[in-house]
Amino acid sequence: MGTLEDKIAIVTGAGQGIGRGIAEKLYAEGATVVIADINENSAKGTAAELGSRAVGLHADVTAPESVQAMVEQVRQQFGRIDVLVNNAGWDKAAPFVDSDRADWDRVIQINLYGVLNTCKAVLPIMAEQKSGTVVNVASDAGRVGSSGEAVYSAAKGGVISFTKSVAREMARYQVNANAVCPGPTDTALFASIGGDDPRLREALTKAIPFRRLAQPSDLANVVAFFASDEAAYVTGQTVSVSGGLTMS
Incomplete structure (x- = not known):
């Protein structure tokens, strides 16, 4: 019996990469998993591969009406939402002085x-239930900065601060909120921002005490802990999963 038996979990951006790894882990721990992704085909494909307790739904996290529609569908189908994992993310690497304002916005x-x-749509439901957990996938870039990722670092720093504030506001409803900060992780997004450069990979690997990039499963294991009742008394915390690259 898994640690998430009978829980209903939404994972955004779960069609591939870290999100997919998280969805696979939550499913393995017994949760019913909603794969929410802007790419509906990858969402449904991932859900089909996971099994009967997974469903793939379209959701554009930048559009409140799209998020609300997805959340309403989950609530109607399953009656509750126990876990929200905010994983959807995007970046485009460039020195800040060379960056494009349109990319800042995105x-x-x-x-x-x-x-x-997503929190605006889901937190009222959790408050009404008097239970629930939010896990926000931030980034070590939001804790210590990252060259070529200034705006991304700012956004992820905002996620960390927002998580702490939500944790304070929602504690009276027995809802907790925590942030998980990946370091460099071997995904398609990482490759798209320069991670496919062998010299960069080698330099990063040498800088990481464990001498390897993170795998999606490394992040998924920590997210699954925060999503479980074992972390019921943990809230407002930020945990780096970086192989020791950052320590605090």
Whole structure:
């Protein structure tokens, strides 16, 4: 019997990468998992591969009406929402002085407003239930900064601060909120912002005490703990999953 037996969990951006790894872990622990992704085909494909306790739904986290429609569908189908994992994210690497304002908007809309939109839709449901847990996937970039990712770092820093504030506001309803901060992780997004450069990979690997990039499963294990009743008395916390690259 898994630690998430009978729980209803939403994972955003779960069609691939870290989100998919999180969805697989939550499913393995017994949860019913809603794969919410802007790419409906990848959401449904991932859900089909997971099994009968998974459903794939379209959701654009930057659009409040899209998020609300997805959340309403989950509530109607399952009657409750126990876990919200805000994983959807996007970045485009460039020195800040060379960056494009249109990219600032997209980075902030997806990484920060995406979290605000889903929490605005889900937290009232959890408050009414007097139970629930929110796990926000932030980034070590939001804790210590990252060259070439200034706006992304700002957005993820906002996610960390927002998580702490929500944790304070929602504690009276027995709802907790925590942030998980990945370090460099071997995903398609990482490859798209320069991670496919062998020199960069080698330099990063040498800088990480464990001498390897994170795998999605490394993040998923920590998210699953926060999503479980074992973490019921833990709220407002930020945990780095970086192989020791950052320590505090």
